[in-house]
Amino acid sequence: MKTTARRPRSDSAKAAVTAAQSVALGPLPPPAFVRLSKQARPFWDAIVTARPRDTWTDADLILASNLARTYADIEALQQQIDGASLIVDGKPNPACDLLDKMTRRALATGRQLKVDTIATVGKAQDIHKGAALERGARGQIEDDLIPTMGTLQ
Numbered sequence: 001m002k003t004t005a006r007r008p009r010s011d012s013a014k015a016a017v018t019a020a021q022s023v024a025l026g027p028l029p030p031p032a033f034v035r036l037s038k039q040a041r042p043f044w045d046a047i048v049t050a051r052p053r054d055t056w057t058d059a060d061l062i063l064a065s066n067l068a069r070t071y072a073d074i075e076a077l078q079q080q081i082d083g084a085s086l087i088v089d090g091k092p093n094p095a096c097d098l099l100d101k102m103t104r105r106a107l108a109t110g111r112q113l114k115v116d117t118i119a120t121v122g123k124a125q126d127i128h129k130g131a132a133l134e135r136g137a138r139g140q141i142e143d144d145l146i147p148t149m150g151t152l153q
Helices: 013-025 041-048 058-083 094-113 124-139
Strands: none
Touching: 041 058, 058 094
């Protein structure tokens, strides 16, 4: 028997009010017992806003902090590789191997937290339909009746 409270339907007025309130509060802060570097904080914000605010548990937030740190490390490794090269002293740059491992770790943790593409956007066939709609909309961009960033300024 399920013991957690039932969530309101996503198309209900109550769900819309909850969503608006969550957005107004901004991203969830890290728990007091979790420390994040300045470099990891933008990744934290992106991670915790990928799911509804009321679905995060403390255990999830601990994993989210690890994912944010991993993303920050990936960025630092990529900058290191960009500054050096793929080959250092005739051998593959060791940072490339670390980058690969960190990327795999991030993918696995993202799936565990349900913040990966399938969980947040949908399956590939659904994404394809949305992309086709956007392509069609881009084809209509010259229409004077559709406001664009250039016409809004």
